[in-house]
Amino acid sequence: MSVELLNFIETVLNGLMSGVMYSLVALGFVLIFKASGVFNFAQGVFALFAALTLVGFQTGQIPFSHLINELFGTNLHNWYPSLHSFLAILLTIVTMIILAWLVERLVLRHLVNQEPIILFMATIGLAFVLEGVGDLMWGSDVKVLDVGIPSGGSIWLEEATIGWASEGSEYYGMYIDVLNVWATIIAVILVTALALFSQYTKTGRALRAVADDHQAALSVGISLRSIWILVWGISGFIAMVAGIMWGTESGVQFSLSLIALKALPVLILGGFTSIPGAIIGGLLIGVGEKLAEIYIGGLLDIGAIENWFAYVLALVFLLFRPQGLFGDKIIERV
Amino acid sequence: MSLDKIQSIPYGKEVIKIKNISLAFGGVKALTNVSFDVKKGEVFAIIGPNGAGKSSMLNVINGFYKPTSGQINFAGEDRKEMMPEFAAKSGIARTFQNIALFKGMSTLDNLMTGRLLKQKQNFLMQALYFGPVQKEEAYHRDKVERVIDFLDLQAIRRTPVGSLPYGLQKRVELGRALAMEPEILLLDEPMAGMNVEEKQDMSRFVLTANDEFKTTIVLIEHDMSVVMDISNRIVVLDYGKKIGEGKPSEILKNKAVIDAYLGVAD
Amino acid sequence: MIYRETGQFKSTYENDHSIFPLIQDKIAFNILMLIAFLFVPLVIDSYWEKAILIPFLIYSMAAIGLNILTGYCGQVSLGTGGFMAVGAFATYKLMTIFPELNIMIIVLLSGVITALVGIVFGLPSLRIKGFYLAVATLASQFFLIWLFNKVPWFYNYSDTGQITVSERTMFGIAVTGANAPSYATYLFCLILVVGLGFAAKNMIRSKIGRSWMAIRDMDIAAEIIGVSPLKTKLSAFAISSFYIGIAGSLYFAVYLGALEVTESFDIMAISFPVLFMIIIGGLGSMLGSFLGAAFIVLLPIFLKNVMVDLIGLSAVTAKHFEITTWGLLMVIFLIVEPHGLARLWSLAKEKLRKWPFPY
Incomplete structure (x- = not known):
């Protein structure tokens, strides 16, 4: 094989893996949109909040310690030196479920029957609140997150592939971050579990009913509120997983909430209501972005086009297929 | 301009000829080979059971749906399809089965939107809002007040x-439709969900519009007594096909129509 | 007793359709304008200018722009920051290319350039609606910021990537640059805001405004009464961008004087706050644009006074509180009064009209 081809394969593989991350975040959006009709702009901040909370539990940080110290001149820091990652994750999950409950109780319940756009803007407000509260609780410094997932280049893969290049060419093997491999495995497990849950359990059926038609679901006795809490909880959980992955890679800081913005083109591409759309769309965007960065960005010599390239890709696609990848053809009725 | 053409057609002559129109959404056939004529100045009713394709027919006439096959002869010209904007400019106005008003605007503003096509001042003039714009606004306001x-x-x-x-x-x-001063008015179930008095009022408005402004009216309605009372001619659709056409008295005797409405006796 | 319409009869449709149908409103507005144009310039100092009045006027302009697009035409946009950046960089380039051109003309031209850019980025609105469009406008935000950051021509190849304003005068008095007196910058912005504010109000109450609202409330019905979605949506994008571009131009030339694009026009710095303004102020309300802008300018000052100066929190913690407060207010407003401050104002006026005999 030629080096170009091997490099291409490496790029695609890396693209697929970063695409998995986009898919995960997009999945959180889609679940909430299907079940409660809300375009949850706070999904990215959910991920940030979950990661902050996880680090907080792990290191035993006292919530609001900065604030208390400033107000009363105390010097509070930690409850305990450290906590096992597994326990910390469990506690974080509990926190995310409480958060989901609070969102339903304090926000969604009061906005029933409002226009979608009002709900959307309410989630922008929610994003602000969570960002502010997260910072107040845990401080805004960059934190290291390590729950024991290995990271760094895969030496095994490098050694295995080094001989693939044709004789005499300079090739050092493929580079793939182990963290991404783990992320992919975890995402696959997560999505499979979700699919099984929604197909084969009673709650899952209720969930699908709500996604299809709120009124009809209500009329057969499904409690919308508990389904909403469930769905927001699941999305919080997915956000946590995404937060762990991104946080491990580049530290827990405000920019983590911006991954939501990266997942939005996935939504346009895959459609707001399609779970397969979110997954395939995420992979496509991941690959497209990496390829574009190397082959277009390199060509133009202006770099850093990944900020908007995904959007343009999604938009161009949309011009030809307004209903997205897996959406049904839109028939407007009057 | 086709508006002039319509106006030049004498009363009693065909203004719209529907020729073998079919409409399908994917595999679902909403209309199959439907043909009928609407004559200028008449009250023309489209009736049929639910799902017969009546609203789809109106949507084809004002260009919201594009027919899969067939032609519409409008004001003497054959067309494959209509366009909503073209239809509006040619003097076709309509109302909807599920009310399609601009909910955030007042009654007055809703009616004023009916005059949009007739307002000619450009946006710079509107931004400055002096003389000509003010005159134009007042002129159209006057028209709208008459409708009110x-x-x-x-x-x-x-x-x-x-x-x-x-x-x-x-x-x-x-x-809003009347404010457009239409030549042809398409009414989609204008009396659905009304009590008897409201229906009487509505019938009076429709007949007056037809009588005084000489507006051609194409109407979908389920209430047979109203339809038989106010319409000149009727076409009956069932499962997207035409099963009858004629004067009210003829429709009442039409075997296929009676079967469609009452079911076939085995 | 004082505030009521009794005895005021309209004998022409022109009168009935005026901006202030009530004589009391008209008088109040005129007094406000007298104060704004004659009294304030006499007493304005640099703190009032830089911290309150200029930001208020500029944000009002941006809010009017976004309100036209989102509040009146129903197209949600998250790209305000990008369009303001277009206005700012257009001003910078025009200033350096045509040093002799009058600053007022430069500002207006910047608006026109932004309007053209707005039309291009408004094109997706013809195919996509609602949230899809909101996300698409984010694309314009990211693309434009990236463009001004990465293409050195826009910042004249300066090392820092910053753009800096040079001094320009109106009637011999500097209105931009470090030496511009407070009253001059204030009046310059005020004239633009009042003039263009009236223009916006006029458009809204005539044909083009009704077309926008028709598209907003029900695009299908609008199309069927002959409103062209193409022209209407693009005109909303163009005119909205014109206002936002002028806001960006003033933001750069009059307010900041020097700026760097990623920092000043970030989505968090502009797009969301301006959206926040029109929600709090009132979607589809001219008054709301001003109330929202005032709110956004005053809230941080108020919070800073309370938290940093009174309670003694650090500036960073106070900032976090500010973000939280914004979010909370946004949610509370949407729950309690989705129509914003403007609705509260009109409810208050309604009460006043009946006072002191409410029944």
């Missing part, structure tokens, strides 16, 4: 239409 008088909408002139009761919303919607 005609439909007895004075009391709700400034009310946002979203908060009006159903019957009044229907009336405002008719008002």
Whole structure:
């Protein structure tokens, strides 16, 4: 094989893996949109909040310690030196479920029957609140997150592939971050579990009913509120997983909430209501972005086009297929 | 301009000829080979059971749906399809089965939207809002006030239409269509969900519009007594096919129509 | 007793359709304008200018722009920051290319350039609606910021990537640059805001405004009464961008004087706050644009006074509180009064009209 081809394969593989991350975040959006009709702009901040909370539990940080110290001149820091990652994750999950409950109780319940756009803007407000509260609780410094997932280049893969290049060419093997491999495995497990849950359990059926038609679901006795809490909880959980992955890679800081913005083109591409759309769309965007960065960005010599390239890709696609990848053809009725 | 062409057609002559129109959404056939004519100045009714394709037919006439096959002869010209904007410019106005008003705007503003096509000042003039724009606004306001008088909408002139009761919303919607001073008025179930008095009022408005403004009316309605009373001619659709056409008295005797409405006796 | 319409009869449709149908409103507005144009310039100092009045006027302009697009035409946009950046960089380039051109003309031209850019980025609105469009406008935000950051021509190849304003005068008095007196910058912005504010109000109450609202409330019905979605949506994008571009131009030339694009026009710095303004102020309300802008300018000052000066929190913690407060207010407003401050104002006026005999 030629080096170009091997490099291409490496790029695609890396693209697929970063695409998995986009898919995960997009999945959180889609679940909430299907079940409660809300375009949850706070999904990215959910991920940030979950990661902050996880680090907080792990290191035993006292919530609001900065604030208390400033107000009363105390010097509070930690409850305990450290906590096992597994326990910390469990506690974080509990926190995310409480958060989901609070969102339903304090926000969604009061906005029933409002226009979608009002709900959307309410989630922008929610994003602000969570960002502010997260910072107040845990401080805004960059934190290291390590729950024991290995990271760094895969030496095994490098050694295995080094001989693939044709004789005499300079090739050092493929580079793939182990963290991404783990992320992919975890995402696959997560999505499979979700699919099984929604197909084969009673709650899952209720969930699908709500996604299809709120009124009809209500009329057969499904409690919308508990389904909403469930769905927001699941999305919080997915956000946590995404937060762990991104946080491990580049530290827990405000920019983590911006991954939501990266997942939005996935939504346009895959459609707001399609779970397969979110997954395939995420992979496509991941690959497209990496390829574009190397082959277009390199060509133009202006770099850093990944900020908007995904959007343009999604938009161009949309011009030809307004209903997205897996959406049904839109028939407007009057 | 096709508006002039329509106006030059004498009363009693065909203004719209539907020729073998079929419409399908994917595999679902909404209309199959439907043909009929609408004559200028008449009240023409389309009736049929639910799902017969009546609303789809109106949507084809004003260009919201593109027929899969067939032709529409409009004002003497054969067309494959109509376009909504073209239809509006050619003097076709319509109301909807599920009210399609601008809910955030007042009754007056809703009616004024009916005059949009006739307002010619450009946006720079509108931004400055001096002489000509003001005159134009007042002129169209005057036209709209006549419609308000005609439909007895004075009391709700400034009310946002979203908060009006159903019957009044229907009336405002008719008002918006009338404000366009249409040559042809398409009414999709204008009396659905109304009580007898409201139906009488509505029938009166429709007949007056037809009588005084000489507006051609194409109407979908389920209430047979109303249809038989006010329409000149009727076409009956069932499962997207035409099963009868003629004067009310003829339709009443039509075997296929009776079967479609009452079911076939085995 | 004082505030009521009794005895005021309209004998022409022109009168009935005026901006202030009530004589009391008209008088109040005129007094406000007298104060704004004659009294304030006499007493304005640099703190009032830089911290309150200029930001208020500029944000009002941006809010009017976004309100036209989102509040009146129903197209949600998250790209305000990008369009303001276009206005700012257009001003910078025009200033350096045509040093002799009058600053007022430069500002207006910047608006026109932004309007053209707005039309291009408004094109997706013809195919996509609602949230899809909101996300698409984010694309314009990211693309434009990236463009001004990465293409050195826009910042004249300066090392820092910053753009800096040079001094320009109106009637011999500097209105931009470090030496511009407070009253001059204030009046310059005020004239633009009042003039263009009236223009916006006029458009809204005539044909083009009704077309926008028709598209907003029900695009299908609008199309069927002959409103062209193409022309209407693009005109909303163009005119909205014109206002936002002028806001960006003033933001750069009059307010900041020097700026760097990623920092000043970030989505968090502009797009969301301006959206926040029109929600709090009132979607589809001219008054709301001003109330929202005032709110956004005053809230941080108020919070800073309370938290940093009174309670003694650090600036960073106070900032976090500010973000939280914004979010909370946004949610509370949407729950309690989705129509914003403007609705509260009109409810208050309604009460006043009946006072002291409410029944």
